[in-house]
Amino acid sequence: MPIPVFLELVEIKAKTASVLPFILGACYSWYNFHSLHPLLLLAFFIAMFLFNMSVDILDNYNDYHHAVDEKNYKQNTNIIGREHLSLKLVFGLMTSMILLATLIGLYLSYAAGWPVLVLGVFCYLVGIFYSSGPRPLSSLPLGELFSGPTMGFMITLICVYINTYQDFTWNWSTVLGVFLISLPDTLWISNLMLANNTCDLDEDEKNQRYTLSHYLGKENSVRLFVIMNVMAVLALVLAVVVKIAPWTVLLSLLVLPVIYKNVRKFQEKQVKKETFSCAVKILAIGSAAQALSYLVYIIFTL
Numbered sequence: 001m002p003i004p005v006f007l008e009l010v011e012i013k014a015k016t017a018s019v020l021p022f023i024l025g026a027c028y029s030w031y032n033f034h035s036l037h038p039l040l041l042l043a044f045f046i047a048m049f050l051f052n053m054s055v056d057i058l059d060n061y062n063d064y065h066h067a068v069d070e071k072n073y074k075q076n077t078n079i080i081g082r083e084h085l086s087l088k089l090v091f092g093l094m095t096s097m098i099l100l101a102t103l104i105g106l107y108l109s110y111a112a113g114w115p116v117l118v119l120g121v122f123c124y125l126v127g128i129f130y131s132s133g134p135r136p137l138s139s140l141p142l143g144e145l146f147s148g149p150t151m152g153f154m155i156t157l158i159c160v161y162i163n164t165y166q167d168f169t170w171n172w173s174t175v176l177g178v179f180l181i182s183l184p185d186t187l188w189i190s191n192l193m194l195a196n197n198t199c200d201l202d203e204d205e206k207n208q209r210y211t212l213s214h215y216l217g218k219e220n221s222v223r224l225f226v227i228m229n230v231m232a233v234l235a236l237v238l239a240v241v242v243k244i245a246p247w248t249v250l251l252s253l254l255v256l257p258v259i260y261k262n263v264r265k266f267q268e269k270q271v272k273k274e275t276f277s278c279a280v281k282i283l284a285i286g287s288a289a290q291a292l293s294y295l296v297y298i299i300f301t302l
Helices: 003-009 016-033 038-066 070-077 087-112 114-129 143-164 172-199 201-206 212-241 247-268 272-300
Strands: none
Touching: 003 038, 016 038, 016 143, 016 172, 016 272, 038 087, 038 114, 038 143, 087 114, 087 143, 114 143, 143 172, 172 201, 172 212, 172 272, 201 212, 212 247, 212 272, 247 272
């Protein structure tokens, strides 16, 4: 399998949705707990990245099998049909990644404690059933509800716990702190799926995929897209106000013009090839700005 095809199969361009929450979790751990466990952190990153890639392969694999639109979607749009990939090879690659990620996850559970196992099992179930089963989450109006919190919040929470398990206390204050710091990523990741479903609305309906955009309609879906971007920016500021993030995180507001420009562009047109990238850019630029502005403070105060 050529490398460009493999990278498209695992949807490498969307990996900021997992890498940046991971970086944010590490920064939050050091700023609030002054604790990092580099080896456990590296193991978690490998497991997370492998499983993320396997879920995207599974998504393409299941979409290929479940496609109702045989001529256009299955043969011309889906990468498996378009590139004439061997289903046996794709399935073997996917299961190998899942198995390796599971083994690393079990090691992390042994090293850091049972909460890693519980949180990991939840993420695995969401990842598998996102595109599997008679009614996959991605084909229901629940996709945004599960994708954002699972990747934005849960990855950050697991990362924080792995780094601070010796001091971590499971109470509302601790969990809500992690939730607030991860809220921008959570909303931007949910918006990624919302934008995708809004752009693909006609094609999804032909393939009997009734997503949130189907029930809201394009106009209300775009309104929700805007609202979640506003909430993400407000959450950035609130995290500094309640002192779970350093003042440098306010520097991430410098990217507001870029976020505003892409929100406006998506409002004007919802076409996959032309404006879905707006949601990708907002996630990448907004999340990177938050993580890097956090990291800047940590580096200069070491």
